[in-house]
Amino acid sequence: MLQGSLLFFDLMSVEGVPTAKLHQLVNSEGESRRAVLAEVIRSAYGPLFTELDITRATQAQIREHFRSRGASGDICRKCVSFFLAISSEAEIPLSPHLRKSSPRVKVKKVTSVDMVRVGGGAELAGYPAWVEKLLEKFPNFDPEWPDELKKKWFDAFKSLKSALLETSAVGRKAPRRR
Numbered sequence: 001m002l003q004g005s006l007l008f009f010d011l012m013s014v015e016g017v018p019t020a021k022l023h024q025l026v027n028s029e030g031e032s033r034r035a036v037l038a039e040v041i042r043s044a045y046g047p048l049f050t051e052l053d054i055t056r057a058t059q060a061q062i063r064e065h066f067r068s069r070g071a072s073g074d075i076c077r078k079c080v081s082f083f084l085a086i087s088s089e090a091e092i093p094l095s096p097h098l099r100k101s102s103p104r105v106k107v108k109k110v111t112s113v114d115m116v117r118v119g120g121g122a123e124l125a126g127y128p129a130w131v132e133k134l135l136e137k138f139p140n141f142d143p144e145w146p147d148e149l150k151k152k153w154f155d156a157f158k159s160l161k162s163a164l165l166e167t168s169a170v171g172r173k174a175p176r177r178r
Contacts, residue, residue, distance in 0.1 A: 009044045038090040045083065054087075058097045073144035 006012035011022035025036045042049055048065050059080070066079040087094055138160060141153055 009040050011040070034089070034091050037086070038092050041086055041090055041092060048083070053095075054098075055093050055095055056097075057095045062098065073142075 003012070003016075006022070007014065009021075011019055011025065013019060021036070021040055025033065025040065028036050047069075048054070048062075052061055052065060062080050062083065063076055066076045066083075071079045084094070084098055138157075139153070141150075141157075143150075145153070
């Protein structure tokens with residue numbers, strides 16, 4: 001990833017040799033460093049600066065630019081976030097719409113342990129070892145999936161949860177009915 005980034009910013013040649021831009025960036029400080037960084041950013045993100053007026057652009061326009069270049073979902077969000085952060089570091093004038101952080105919905109990745117906890121507060125401890133291995137095979141939910149796939153995931157999750165709750169008494173005595 002680092003190599004790809006250095007190549008993208010033209011800070012390294014294809015042969016792995018640092019470019020003059022990298023030496024200039026490393027050896028500069030303060031305002032001089034910000035100017036060099038701004039030059040590197042404007043060069044690497046050239047189409048973004050030529051297609052959009054970055055001082056008036058919205059978050060949606062920036063996202064659409066990255067999407068048109070093949071980024072989608074979480075990758076697109078990371079591209080936008082990185083671009084805004086590095087532009088801010090270089091003190092490149094940005095639209096006030098970009099400086100305001102849009103309200104982000106924090107999406108917690110569902111883990112196999114979370115899945116068992118959702119099922120009535122049961123803990124993974126006390127389950128047979130095969131249950132943990134089974135849960136590791138269940139895919140993590142991705143909010144970027146199409147609605148049909150989300151529905152299938154929830155249906156499968158519900159089935160798995162029911163099956164796990166039925167086996168929760170494995171190795172333990174079931175309560176007696178009176």
